[in-house]
Amino acid sequence: MALGVNIEIAKTHLLAKKRQTFVAMLGVTFGIGMYILMIGFMTGFNEFLEDTLLSSTPDVRIYNDIKTDYSHMLVNDFIDSTKEIAVVHHPRPKDINPNIKNANEIMSDLKRDKRVASVAPQLSTQVFYNNGPVQINGTLSGVNIIEEAKLSGLVDKMKTGKIENLLTQDNGILLGQGLANTLNVRIGDMVMLTSPKGTSMRFRVVGTFQFGMGAVDKIRSYVSVSKVQQLLGKDNQYITDIGLKLKDYNTSKAVAQEFSAKYGYKCDDWETSNSSAMASILIRNVMTIVVSLTLLLVAGFGIYNIMSMTIQNKLKDIAILKAQGFAGKDIRQIFLTESVIIGFLGATTGLMLGYALSTLVFNLPFPKSDMIAITHYPVTFHWYHYAFGLGFGMVTTFFAGLIPAMNASKVDPVVILRG
Numbered sequence: 001m002a003l004g005v006n007i008e009i010a011k012t013h014l015l016a017k018k019r020q021t022f023v024a025m026l027g028v029t030f031g032i033g034m035y036i037l038m039i040g041f042m043t044g045f046n047e048f049l050e051d052t053l054l055s056s057t058p059d060v061r062i063y064n065d066i067k068t069d070y071s072h073m074l075v076n077d078f079i080d081s082t083k084e085i086a087v088v089h090h091p092r093p094k095d096i097n098p099n100i101k102n103a104n105e106i107m108s109d110l111k112r113d114k115r116v117a118s119v120a121p122q123l124s125t126q127v128f129y130n131n132g133p134v135q136i137n138g139t140l141s142g143v144n145i146i147e148e149a150k151l152s153g154l155v156d157k158m159k160t161g162k163i164e165n166l167l168t169q170d171n172g173i174l175l176g177q178g179l180a181n182t183l184n185v186r187i188g189d190m191v192m193l194t195s196p197k198g199t200s201m202r203f204r205v206v207g208t209f210q211f212g213m214g215a216v217d218k219i220r221s222y223v224s225v226s227k228v229q230q231l232l233g234k235d236n237q238y239i240t241d242i243g244l245k246l247k248d249y250n251t252s253k254a255v256a257q258e259f260s261a262k263y264g265y266k267c268d269d270w271e272t273s274n275s276s277a278m279a280s281i282l283i284r285n286v287m288t289i290v291v292s293l294t295l296l297l298v299a300g301f302g303i304y305n306i307m308s309m310t311i312q313n314k315l316k317d318i319a320i321l322k323a324q325g326f327a328g329k330d331i332r333q334i335f336l337t338e339s340v341i342i343g344f345l346g347a348t349t350g351l352m353l354g355y356a357l358s359t360l361v362f363n364l365p366f367p368k369s370d371m372i373a374i375t376h377y378p379v380t381f382h383w384y385h386y387a388f389g390l391g392f393g394m395v396t397t398f399f400a401g402l403i404p405a406m407n408a409s410k411v412d413p414v415v416i417l418r419g
Contacts (some may be wrong), residue, residue, distance in 0.1 A: 047378065061268045064265055131192065139221075179218050348390070
């Protein structure tokens, strides 16, 4: 028979049992809708976390990996080890400077590399923040604030003040928002910092920033490189870290390995520096995919059950069609057409439901927090999620209707009509 006739018969079957057709569509609709909501929300959360990690750590960090050396002890300068045996308990290593010895030459070379977008020198040290009776352990980073802003997007993360204030104020300091709240200070207040060696300096707060990570916002602060060198009593060549922002951060692992071999210093890419967080992102992605596919498969089994019951209820109709000259392939076309129509309508309405729910969640206000710098729930609306949902919904319902349709094509009309 002509394909048009088979399609008309399929439409008649669907409209004759509107309630059954509607229930079948709902199974696909809710499956696709929940898939869109889950994949959008989980992807949004992972992208938010990844952006936070990228901004709080450089794409590639070059530093001097200090290893304690016990190979040489002072006692060997006074005792001949070939004649006497000296036993030393709890030996202490000699002082080792963690600075990069040829930092300026390395940075000049890095700036010429076409893969590197920006180079930011940094001098980091542990300090105590003192404000009256309050004393907090944290980290102080001496930076070129303009280059650091390119590296971390610091301009967009400023809560109060501007990064340029660090250039105009002689002893200015930018504090993490959590740290500023703990110290109970604001712009214009003075903070005393004490280095591990016991030297102290006073700084004036010129701004606060918020990365959205408590581990950063509660302990980190920025001043100019020269001020940290002064606090530590070091010369103006003393640099402990070089941070790099790459034009393509996905190449950070290969670039880090290359630079480590080239310059002889330890190089960490951003994924290695945040390996535990990246592992959690991977686990959430796998869980999202598993749950989403489960929802779609459940919807497919619902279609299978409904199509099977439809065929059982229409055995006499099938027998009559065959008696009128319809071949087995025509019967398959009829019921596969019904399945595809249900899948298409269900998947389309499911996409609309998923988009509506995703928009609702996206517009919900996120609970206010000093540690998380977002105002609403992170939800993505990537087109390929919707395309996959539509395609998977169609494919699932097609195969869900295939077996019942093949069974229907094998019905013997004589047996059915005889009862």
